[in-house]
Amino acid sequence: xxxxxxxxxxxxxVDVEKVExxxxxxxxxxxxxxxxxxIIRDLVVFTNKRMILVDKQGVTGxxxxxxxxPYRAVTHFSVETAGSFDxxxxxxxxxxxxxxxxxxxxxxxDNIYKVHKALASHVL
Numbered sequence: 001x002x003x004x005x006x007x008x009x010x011x012x013x014v015d016v017e018k019v020e021x022x023x024x025x026x027x028x029x030x031x032x033x034x035x036x037x038x039i040i041r042d043l044v045v046f047t048n049k050r051m052i053l054v055d056k057q058g059v060t061g062x063x064x065x066x067x068x069x070p071y072r073a074v075t076h077f078s079v080e081t082a083g084s085f086d087x088x089x090x091x092x093x094x095x096x097x098x099x100x101x102x103x104x105x106x107x108x109x110d111n112i113y114k115v116h117k118a119l120a121s122h123v124l
Contacts, residue, residue, distance in 0.1 A: 013037055014043070020033055026052065027047065034046045034048060037115050039106065041056040042104075050069055051068075051074075051093075051122070052067065053065075053066075053102070071122050074094070074096075077091065077093045078091075079112055088107065089107070090104065090106070091104045091115060
């Protein structure tokens, strides 16, 4: 897993220590980062208390949206793998009180399973 995986949209695991500095204003004192996955410019961050979806927006990526999801709010989640003609895989996460799922798209490859496994280990 290297730069090519990140450019192709595959989730590549990122060193937690590299992301801690960027998220120090978002993370609480009682929170620790468990794992971080990068999808092109965006991040999926798993802490001991919640999942944070970091969405870098715009051409420069200076505008950032932090979507915080406490694990207790996740009602269910699913993975749709890529097929022969459909090259995208999807992770869908349903949150209590919301009818539409949060959808993260991944390119063909097995890296979506690492994110799915990390989510399952925190939610279940």
